[in-house]
Amino acid sequence: MKTPLSPASSPEKTPEQAGTAQPAPVDAFDGQGDSRHPADMAAHLELLSLKEQVDLLTALPREQAAEAVAELDEHVRVDLLEHLDTDTAAGIVGEMSPDDAADVLDELEEAHSDVLLSKLHSKDAEEIRTLMAFDPETAGGVMNTEIIILKQDISADEAIHKIRAELADKEIPYYGYIVDDDNVLTGVLSLRDLMLCPPGMPLKAVLKNREPVSVTFDTEREEVARVIGHYNFMTLPVVDHEGRLLGIVSHDDVIDIINDLASEDMLSMVGAGQDESTETPWIESVKMRLPWLIVNMLNSALAACVVYLFDGTIEQMAILAVFMPMVANQAGNTGQQALAVMIRSLATAKFSRRKAWNAVRREGKIGLANGLILGIVILTFLTLFTGRSDLAAVMAAALLTDMVLGALAGASIPVLLKEMGRDPAQASSIFLTAVTDGAGFFLFLGLATLFLV
C-alpha cells in the first residue's frame, strides 16, 4: 500500500516501507525522521490535540506522514486533513499508494478532494480518480493496483528477472500475475513457484489449465472476505467482467475487511451504524441509531397491543404482569443465541439453502430441549413458591412454546433476510424481540385467560 505515487518528488525514498509487513529494517538506511512504526505513529497522533497533530505531521518527512495518515481513524483523519495547509495535505496524499489515497480522498468533501487532486501529478490524479469511481463496498473499492504483471509467453527466468527489477517499487512482490495478450488473467505464480521451475519453461506451460481464483470488481466485500477465508489466500486478484486483471486485494486489506465485517454484523444486528466506533462523533451515532430505535418502538408498541387485548385479565390477576416479562425475556435470549450462531455461520461459510434450513431445524431442537428443562424448573419453583400449580403450568407452557418459537425465529430471520438479498444481520435482534415479546405475551396471557380467570 505504501509505495508512493510520485517517486520523482522524493529522491531520498527508502526502498522498503513498513506497515504491510514486518517492521522495515530499512529506515535504518537513511536515519531521518521518527523511527516509529506508522501504526504506532498513528496511535500516538490520535492522543494529541488537533494543533499538535498538524504541527507534527507538517514536521515529519512527507512519506512518514503519509504512512501514518493511512493508518489513522477516519474521523481523526478527515479533521486533520482539513486543518493542514493544502500543499502539505496534497504532498502527503501524493506519497500514498493510489488505493490508500483514493480511500482518504473519498472521505473528504468533494471540493476539498478536488483541490488536493489538482495539486498532484496528472497521471497520479487520474489513477486515483479511477479508483475513487469504484464502490468502496466492493472488491474494486479496496483493491491495490501496484502489482507485478507477467505476460504468459515469457519464460520462468525472464519472469524472475522482471520481478527482481520491480522489487524496489512494488509493495508485495511475492506473486506474479500472469496475463495473456488481452490482459486476461490466466494464472498466479509465487516467487517460489518460479524459482522451482525449469528456467526456460514458458509461464503458460507452468500454469497448464489451472483456472486462477479471482473476483470481479463489483464483488461485495463480504464475498471477498469469504473467498479469502475459504482458501486461506494471502491476496486475491480482481478482474473485470471480461476477466482482465485490474488489481489485487492484499493481505492487509483482508484483515481490515474481516474486522470491519465482524463489527458490521454485531452493530447492524442491534441497529447501530455499520461503521460506528468509539471515535464516531456522537451526533452521527444518534442519527444512525435513531431510525432503528423508532422501528423497535413500533415493534414494542405491537407487543403492547397484545397486552392491551388482555387488559381485563391483568386487572383480575395482577400477578400475571410479574411473570409476563420473564417469558418474553427468556425466549428473547434463546432467540439471540440462535441468531448469533446463524449470523456468524452465514458470514464465514458459503450460503447453501439446504444447510441453512438444517441449521434452523437444529436450533429448533436446541430451543425445545432448553425450553423443556427450564419449563420443568419454572413449574417446580412456581408451584413451590406460589402454591398455584395452575399458574405454574400456564407459565411453563408459555415459556416452552415461546422459547421454541424464539429459537426458530432467531435462526430463520438471518436466512430470510439473506434470501431477500438483504444483510442477514440488519436489525435482526429488533425483529426477533418483536416476535418473542408479542408471542410471549399472547401465549402467557391467552393461556391465563383460558385456564386461570
Next chain:
Amino acid sequence: MKTPLSPASSPEKTPEQAGTAQPAPVDAFDGQGDSRHPADMAAHLELLSLKEQVDLLTALPREQAAEAVAELDEHVRVDLLEHLDTDTAAGIVGEMSPDDAADVLDELEEAHSDVLLSKLHSKDAEEIRTLMAFDPETAGGVMNTEIIILKQDISADEAIHKIRAELADKEIPYYGYIVDDDNVLTGVLSLRDLMLCPPGMPLKAVLKNREPVSVTFDTEREEVARVIGHYNFMTLPVVDHEGRLLGIVSHDDVIDIINDLASEDMLSMVGAGQDESTETPWIESVKMRLPWLIVNMLNSALAACVVYLFDGTIEQMAILAVFMPMVANQAGNTGQQALAVMIRSLATAKFSRRKAWNAVRREGKIGLANGLILGIVILTFLTLFTGRSDLAAVMAAALLTDMVLGALAGASIPVLLKEMGRDPAQASSIFLTAVTDGAGFFLFLGLATLFLV
C-alpha cells in the same frame, strides 16, 4: 501449514501445497489425485455421508487427504478420524504440518491421539507433542514451527542462498527470521529486503538497532490478532520469555483467529458457546447455552420481583402492564447498541482506560439525545391516544431515564469485565437486560405509584 512432516514417506511430494497461498499451479507437475483446492475438497466432504467420507479419504493420495482434513470443520473431522482405520488416519496426520497435526490430535480422545502418535516417526511425534503442550488459546497454540532461521553473522547473499535452498520445504519463505548465537530473535527480513542489500553486508548490520515486534508463546489469541491488525503484519514471530524464537503465527492462522474472535464476541455476548457453529452437535449447544439461560432466568426473576413490589399499583391500573415492557425493551435496545460498539472497539484497539471511559461518556450523550427525542415522541402520542398526559409524562420520564441508564450500562459492562480480567463480551447482553428491565420496571411503576394512583 502444509509442508508434510515425513518427507521420506512421500517421495512424489509436489514442491508447493496450495491452501496457504494462491491456487498452486504445481499439482500440474504430477497430475495425480483430485485437482480440487483443499478447501473445496473439504467443503465437498462435508456434504457426504460418513461412509462416503471415509471411502474418499482412503482413496485420495495421503497428502491431499491431509490438506483436506486440515480444512474440515472440527466436528466433522473428529467423527471422520474415529472411523478411518488407524494406519490411514496416522498416515494422514503424518502428512500434515506439525501445527495442524497438533490441532487435529488435540481434538481427539487422548487414547486415540496416543495411538496415532505412536505410529508416526518419533521425531515428528515429539514435535507434535511439544506443540500440543501449548494452550490452544495462546500464540504458542497456533504457531507454525516451519520457518527459515538465519544467523545474524552471515551475509545477505549467504542468506539468499540459504533461503533458496530451503524454498522447497518451507511454507512461506517470504521472511527470514534472524537470531543471535543464543537463538534470540534479533530481526526479521523479507526476501525483498535481502535482495536490496549489498551482497556482502552481514545481516546484523542490515538490522541495526531495530527491535523486531514479537509476542511470547503465552500471549492470548486476542492480543495476537490485535497486534497483527495494528501493524498489518503478514506474520508475527513467537518467542519464549528469554526472547528465543519458537515459531511464527502465519497469515492463514491470522484470518482464522480474527474470524474466530469475531464469532466468539457475538456468541458469548448472548451466552452461546464461544466456538459454536451450525455444525456443532445440538446436544453440545444445549449444554453450552443452558447455564446462561439459567443466569438470564435468575436475572429476569429479579426484574419480576421489582414488578411484584408494585402489584397493588398494577391491580388499580392494568394499563401500566401494557406500557411497562415498552420502556424496558427500548432501553434494552439502546444499551445493546452501546454494547456492540464497545465490544468491537475493545476487540480491535489497544485498551486504554482513559479512552474507554471517554467512550462511556459518549454513549451516555447518545442515550440522552435519543431518549429525549423518543421521550417527546411518546409524550405526544400517548397524550393524543389516551388523553392522559399524566400517564404520558410518567412513561416519557421513565423511558428517558432508562435509556440513559441502558446506554451507560451497555458501554460500561464490557469495560468493567475487561478491568476484571474477563472476556468483555461474556454474557454482557444478559447482564445488560437485567439492568434495563429491573430499572425500567422500577422507574415506570415507581413514578406511576407516586403520580398516577
